[in-house]
Structures are given as structure tokens and as C-alpha cells.
Amino acid sequence: MALPNPRPGEETSDGSPAEQNPPNLPIHPPSISLSATTMTTLRAFTTDDLFMFNGVNLDALTETYNMGFYMGYIARWPEMCLVAEAASGDVAGYVLGKAEGSGELWHGHVTALTVSPTFRRQRLAERLMNFLEEVTEIKEGYFVDLFVRVSNAVAISMYEKFGYSVYRRVLQYYAGEEDAFDMRKAMSRDVGKKSVIPLTRPVRPDEIEFN
Numbered sequence: 001m002a003l004p005n006p007r008p009g010e011e012t013s014d015g016s017p018a019e020q021n022p023p024n025l026p027i028h029p030p031s032i033s034l035s036a037t038t039m040t041t042l043r044a045f046t047t048d049d050l051f052m053f054n055g056v057n058l059d060a061l062t063e064t065y066n067m068g069f070y071m072g073y074i075a076r077w078p079e080m081c082l083v084a085e086a087a088s089g090d091v092a093g094y095v096l097g098k099a100e101g102s103g104e105l106w107h108g109h110v111t112a113l114t115v116s117p118t119f120r121r122q123r124l125a126e127r128l129m130n131f132l133e134e135v136t137e138i139k140e141g142y143f144v145d146l147f148v149r150v151s152n153a154v155a156i157s158m159y160e161k162f163g164y165s166v167y168r169r170v171l172q173y174y175a176g177e178e179d180a181f182d183m184r185k186a187m188s189r190d191v192g193k194k195s196v197i198p199l200t201r202p203v204r205p206d207e208i209e210f211n
């Protein structure tokens with residue numbers, strides 16, 4: 001009898017890591033996803049956007065990284081890095097994500113989600129998150145997770161509205177100063193929702209499995 005194909009993130013029978021994307025499931029960012037209300041388009045994040053996103057990143061709650069960091073994401077997880085482009089051509093917002101882990105920790109991760117103040121409250125964050133969750137479902141991830149500053153009440157309540165809950169508190173996660181909430185949402189593969197059962201104690205950054 002043929003052995004079942006290993007799932008993404010699991011090992012093959014000879015011990016080598018499985019393909020992260022099942023080969024028969026190509027995932028492409030949407031080339032066009034036009035909203036009648038916002039007239040914004042969701043499309044793949046490209047290296048050109050790195051010259052265009054200053055207006056979004058000036059926000060104090062938006063983390064900014066070095067160029068190599070973004071390029072690594074665009075190269076490795078293009079299907080999880082999306083820009084919301086306004087009709088004017090401006091970057092209205094973006095999400096940077098990745099897929100990581102193995103076994104029951106195989107999951108989608110939101111590294112950055114931000115929307116320019118001019119374009120807020122038009123459901124752009126919701127559309128970007130929905131897309132990242134759909135990709136995680138296709139990749140058969142058990143959950144999606146993210147870190148958010150404990151003081152970022154707007155984002156925390158938004159994620160709660162989207163179905164996320166606090167899995168654990170990470171002490172001094174942000175530059176050794178502010179704590180983070182590690183929030184998770186179980187995907188359909190996690191039938192028993194084991195991945196979102198909250199930890200009973202806070203953890204230190206060095207106890208986190210992934211960075």
C-alpha cells in the first residue's frame with residue numbers, strides 16, 4: 001500500500017523535510033480583487049513597494065525592518081505577502097506573512113499588518129487577514145498567529161473580532177520593553193482547537209519556538 005504523502009511541515013518516510021507547499025496546490029496572490037466600496041486592489045507585494053510604503057510605515061505602531069528582511073519574505077512566501085493598492089496607485093496597506101513550524105505547530109504567521117491612516121475603517125485589514133487565512137488553509141496549517149503590543153487596544157479588539165484570542169503573553173518582547181500578546185486563531189485542520197488553548201503563564205522571548 002502506498003504511504004500517504006507527508007503533510008506540509010512534516011517529515012517524509014526517509015526523514016527528509018516535506019515540501020512546504022503540496023506540489024499540486026500552487027498558490028498565487030490574487031491579481032485582482034476589486035472592492036466596489038474602497039476601489040482598492042489586493043496584489044502581490046513586490047520589491048518596488050519598498051520605495052512606496054513610507055507613508056504607511058510612518059505610523060508609530062508599524063514595525064519597520066531592513067530591506068533584506070522584506071526581500072526575504074517576498075522571495076520565500078510571495079503568496080503570503082500582499083499589498084492593498086489604492087486607485088491612485090498608493091500603497092494603502094499590506095500584510096507580510098509566512099508559513100512555519102512542523103507537526104501540529106505547522107501554521108501561518110502574520111509578521112506585519114498595517115493600513116495607512118487615510119485608508120482605515122474600510123475593511124482593508126479584514127480583507128488582507130482573510131486572504132492570509134485562506135492561504136494558511138490551503139497549506140493545511142493548524143492555526144494563524146501574530147504578536148501585538150499589549151497597549152495596542154485597537155488591533156487587539158480587531159483581531160478578537162476576526163476570531164483570534166490571546167494564547168500567551170510574551171514578556172518584554174518589543175525591544176526589551178513592552179510585552180506582547182501572542183494571539184492565535186485555529187484553522188479547520190485543528191478540529192479540537194488545541195492550538196488556541198491559552199498558556200497559564202507568561203513566557204520570555206527566548207521560549208518562543210519561532211522568530
Ligand SMILES: CC(C)(COP(=O)(O)OP(=O)(O)OC[C@H]1O[C@@H](n2cnc3c(N)ncnc32)[C@H](O)[C@@H]1OP(=O)(O)O)[C@@H](O)C(=O)NCCC(=O)NCCS
Binds near residue numbers: 059115122126149
Ligand atoms: C489595526 C489596523 C491594521 C486596522 O486596519 P483597518 O483597515 O482600519 O481595519 P478594518 O477596517 O479592516 O477594521 C476591521 C474591524 O476592526 C475594528 N477596528 C479597526 N480600527 C478600529 C478603530 N480605530 N477603533 C475601533 N475599532 C476598530 C472594527 O471592529 C472594524 O470593523 P468595523 O469597521 O466593521 O467596526 C490599522 O488601524 C493600523 O494599521 N494600525 C497601525 C498598525 C497596527 O497596529 N497593526 C497591527 C499590529 S499587530
